[in-house]
Amino acid sequence: MLSEDVLRLIAALNGIDTDVAAIIVSLGQKAAASHGHAISEFPGLTAALDGKAAQGHTHALGALADVDGEAVEQAEPGAVLSRLTSGGWGPVNLTAADIKSGQLDAARxxxxxxxxxxxxxxxxxxxxxxxxxxxxxxxxxxxx
Structure with a gap:
C-alpha cells in the first residue's frame, strides 16, 4: 500500500539523517589535515633525540671501527680501502697488473x-x- 511505502520511506530517511549527523559529529572531532604538535607532546621523544648525533656531524675514516687509522693517515694518494686478512679495513695500493690478473677478489x-x-x-x-x-x-x- 502507498501509506505503508510512505512510512517506510520516512523511516529510511530518518535513519539516513541519523547516520549523516553521526558522520558530521565524527568529522568535527578529527584533526585538521594541516596541523602540528610540539615535541614535548610525544613521551620519550626528546630523550631519544638527545641521544642522536647532530645533523652535520662527520667522522674521520681512521676513527671508524675496524679501520686501521694509522695506516689510513700514512696511505699514498690513490690508495683504496680494502678488507685486510686481519679482518679489519686498511688502505691498499692497486696496480693495473693486480686488476688485470684478477688476483684481488674485488677486481675479479x-x-x-x-x-x-x-x-x-x-x-x-x-x-x-x-x-x-x-x-x-x-x-x-x-x-x-
Missing part, C-alpha cells in the same frame, strides 16, 4: 659476466627473438 670479473657467459646469453636472446618472430608470422597467417 664475476663468472656471470665472463665473455663466455655473455656470448651464451647473447645467443639465447637471438634464438628467442627468432622464435618469437616465427610465431608472430604464423599467428598473422592464422588470423588473416
Amino acid at each position: 670479473m664475476p663468472a656471470h659476466l665472463s665473455p663466455a657467459a655473455i656470448n651464451n646469453l647473447s645467443a639465447s636472446i637471438s634464438s628467442a627473438r627468432d622464435e618469437v618472430r616465427e610465431r608472430s608470422i604464423a599467428l598473422a597467417i592464422i588470423l588473416t
